Amino acid sequence: MTPVRISFSSLREGHPYEYLVRFALGGAATVLTGLISSRYGPSIGGLFLALPAIFCASATLIEKHEIRRKRKAGLPGRRRGQEAAALDAAGAALGAWGMLAFAFVFCAIVETSISAAFVAASLAWLVVSMAAWYARQLHLRL
Amino acid sequence: MTEYVVRFFLGGIVVSAFAMIGDILRPKSFAGLFGAAPSVAFATLSIAVYRHGAGYAALQSGAMMAGAIALAVYSMTVCQLLIRARATALPATLISLVVWLIVAFGLLAIFGAGT
Numbered sequence: 451m452t453p454v455r456i457s458f459s460s461l462r463e464g465h466p467y468e469y470l471v472r473f474a475l476g477g478a479a480t481v482l483t484g485l486i487s488s489r490y491g492p493s494i495g496g497l498f499l500a501l502p503a504i505f506c507a508s509a510t511l512i513e514k515h516e517i518r519r520k521r522k523a524g525l526p527g528r529r530r531g532q533e534a535a536a537l538d539a540a541g542a543a544l545g546a547w548g549m550l551a552f553a554f555v556f557c558a559i560v561e562t563s564i565s566a567a568f569v570a571a572s573l574a575w576l577v578v579s580m581a582a583w584y585a586r587q588l589h590l591r592l
Numbered sequence: 593m594t595e596y597v598v599r600f601f602l603g604g605i606v607v608s609a610f611a612m613i614g615d616i617l618r619p620k621s622f623a624g625l626f627g628a629a630p631s632v633a634f635a636t637l638s639i640a641v642y643r644h645g646a647g648y649a650a651l652q653s654g655a656m657m658a659g660a661i662a663l664a665v666y667s668m669t670v671c672q673l674l675i676r677a678r679a680t681a682l683p684a685t686l687i688s689l690v691v692w693l694i695v696a697f698g699l700l701a702i703f704g705a706g707t
Contacts, residue, residue, distance in 0.1 A: 452619045452622075454617065454618070454619070454622050455617075456616050456617060456618070457616060457617075457618050460615045461612070461615055464615070469608060469612075472607060472608050473604040473605070473607070473608045474604065475607070476603045476604045476607020476608060476631065477600035477601060477602075477607070478600070478603075479607070479632045480599045480600065480602065480604075480607075480632050480635045480636055481596050481599045481600050481603065483632060484595070484596060484599050484636065484639070485596075487636075487640070487652065491651075492640070492644075492648050492649075492652045492655070493652075493654070493655040493700065493704075494655070494700075495636075495652055495655070496651060496652035496653060496655025496656045496659065497655050497656065497658055497659040497662075497696045497697070497700060498632075498659065499630070499633040499636055499637070499652060499653070499655075499656040499659055500630075500632075500633070500656050500658075500659025500660045500662065500663045500696070501659065501692070502627075502628075502663055502666055502685070502689070502692060503607075503632060504607055504611060505666075505667075505670075505685055506681075506682065506685040506686060508611060508614070508627055509670065509682075509684070510681045510682050510685070512620070513680065513681040528680075529678075531680075531681070532674045532675070532679075532680065533675070534620055535670075535674055535681040535684075536670075536671045536674035536675045537619070537620040537621045537624065538620050538621070538624040538627055539627075539668075539670040539671040539674065540621050540624060540667070541621040541622060541623060541624015541625050541628075542624045542625070542627040542628040542663070542667040542670075543624075543628075543663075543664050543667035543668045543671065544621075545624060545625035545626065545627060545628025545629065545667075546660050546661070546663040546664035546666075546667060547660075548625065548628065548629075549628050549629075549633075549656075549660040549663060550657055550660035550661060552630045552633065552656075552660075553630075553633070553653045553654070553656035553657045553659075553660055554657060556633075556637065556649075556650075556656075557650050557653040557654045557656075557657070560641070560646045560650050560653065561646045561647060561650055564641050564646055564649075567646075568637075571630075571653075575629070575630055579625045579628070580625070583621065583622055583625055
């Protein structure tokens with residue numbers, strides 16, 4: 451199984467404007483969710499809590515960084531860029547089940563205890579996401 | 593107006609923090625888990641609880657379940673477009689937003705906010 455590790459080198463590859471774009475998109479998505487909730491109610495607004503708002507920017511950055519890395523090595527890198535972005539998308543699909551667990555647990559607990567709802571929902575997200583990832587890794591090995 | 597400024601900065605900070613955690617993690621499929629982190633939800637639900645109370649936040653998180661299932665379908669669609677259709681990341685992620693909208697609103701219409 452591929453071990454999980456931390457690599458700070460990718461932070462050095464990023465330009466400041468790329469982080470600014472993600473900050474702005476994240477902020478805009480949160481404002482948009484608030485505006486939709488005010489206009490159309492919490493049910494419609496709640497859908498947008500799971501909007502892949504910054505996914506477009508993140509996937510594009512991953513692809514760009516991979517292409518740049520391959521070009522430095524004298525390779526075209528376009529296909530590798532697509533594959534890197536696809537791997538990130540595959541991970542996001544597994545993480546979405548964690549987000550589902552977050553929403554379910556938060557919805558079940560929030561009216562009893564607000565702080566417990568945030569803690570339990572965050573744990574549910576972490577546990578379900580990681581379990582889904584490990585299950586996928588085991589499946590790929592078989 | 594102040595509420596929306598707070599929303600913007602809180603959302604931007606939480607989303608950027610999760611994105612940076614995703615940046616430093618390897619392998620990429622594991623890092624992708626953080627692409628689906630409930631970062632906008634953290635910021636929005638915190639404000640919802642403070643401004644409107646727990647019942648309002650419960651309704652939002654109930655509907656969020658439909659959005660999360662739509663996100664899984666969206667991510668798989670992006671993955672297929674990149675690998676099979678050989679699309680580049682920007683068009684693949686933007687076109688797939690249509691899939692997210694259809695699935696999210698479809699589930700909400702069928703099951704209501706308590707998906």
